[in-house]
Amino acid sequence: MRKTVIAGNWKMNMTPAKTAEFIKALAPMVAGKDKCDVVLCVPAIDIPAAVEAAKGTNIKIGAENVHFKASGAFTGEISAEMLTEAGVEYVVIGHSERRQYFAETDQTVNLRTLAALNAGLKAIVCVGETLEQRELGYTETLLKFQTKMALTNVSAEQLKNVIVAYEPVWAIGTGVTATADQADEGNGFVRAAIAEVYGADVAETVTVQYGGSMNDKNAAELLAKENVDGGLIGGASLVAEKFKAIVDAAQ
Numbered sequence: 642m643r644k645t646v647i648a649g650n651w652k653m654n655m656t657p658a659k660t661a662e663f664i665k666a667l668a669p670m671v672a673g674k675d676k677c678d679v680v681l682c683v684p685a686i687d688i689p690a691a692v693e694a695a696k697g698t699n700i701k702i703g704a705e706n707v708h709f710k711a712s713g714a715f716t717g718e719i720s721a722e723m724l725t726e727a728g729v730e731y732v733v734i735g736h737s738e739r740r741q742y743f744a745e746t747d748q749t750v751n752l753r754t755l756a757a758l759n760a761g762l763k764a765i766v767c768v769g770e771t772l773e774q775r776e777l778g779y780t781e782t783l784l785k786f787q788t789k790m791a792l793t794n795v796s797a798e799q800l801k802n803v804i805v806a807y808e809p810v811w812a813i814g815t816g817v818t819a820t821a822d823q824a825d826e827g828n829g830f831v832r833a834a835i836a837e838v839y840g841a842d843v844a845e846t847v848t849v850q851y852g853g854s855m856n857d858k859n860a861a862e863l864l865a866k867e868n869v870d871g872g873l874i875g876g877a878s879l880v881a882e883k884f885k886a887i888v889d890a891a892q
């Protein structure tokens with residue numbers, strides 16, 4: 642059985658004060674919803690407030706990025722050890738916004754993934770095609786390539802701490818959701834890539850999320866699909882009622 646994981650990705654939203662307020666409001670709404678893991682990935686500056694507010698609840702805290710070196714002259718960066726010491730359990734890696742605006746490459750995604758796993762973090766690795774790549778017919782090729790690149794040198798044992806999020810770039814923040822069938826197909830390509838490297842039995846155990854305009858209205862249909870084991874949720878994770886409804890859909 643694969644674990645369903647519903648994770649919010651706040652992006653550059655919420656201050657520390659708002660973080661504490663939000664989590665205190667959300668916690669009773671998702672309490673006891675044990676059919677999925679509930680995660681909020683928050684800006685680095687919000688992490689202490691988030692960890693504190695989430696104490697004693699079933700909400701787990703994630704970061705939105707991690708550097709691949711353990712320490713050193715990397716101004717503005719945050720290491721995996723800094724995150725774990727702060728109480729972070731998950732980290733988003735290779736989000737399309739980082740690939741698009743911050744020169745993230747498949748290679749750095751891989752290095753960050755290894756750094757996160759070696760520090761004991763759970764990595765939420767994002768892959769996804771642009772609209773142009775989809776229209777050219779490269780969705781499967783691209784998803785398999787990105788997945789395999791991200792997981793280079795990740796052992797089968799370490800893979801237990803990897804979640805892959807299929808996020809079609811054209812569906813992120815646009816209000817255009819992939820159809821449930823498109824999400825299932827994309828997630829299936831990711832799983833097939835994992836199977837090609839680690840074998841089908843291992844691939845069956847890996848949580849593959851869908852992300853891209855998932856919300857309180859479409860979550861149930863998306864999550865009902867065979868290959869969709871959860872969601873990575875941007876906009877709708879900023880509204881407690883909507884995020885709660887997605888957690889409910891996963892029950």
Ligand code: PGA
Pocket residue numbers: 650808812813814815816852853854855873874875876877
């Ligand atoms: P969205 O973002 O739900 O706002 O489309 C998803 C994501 O970028 O993870």
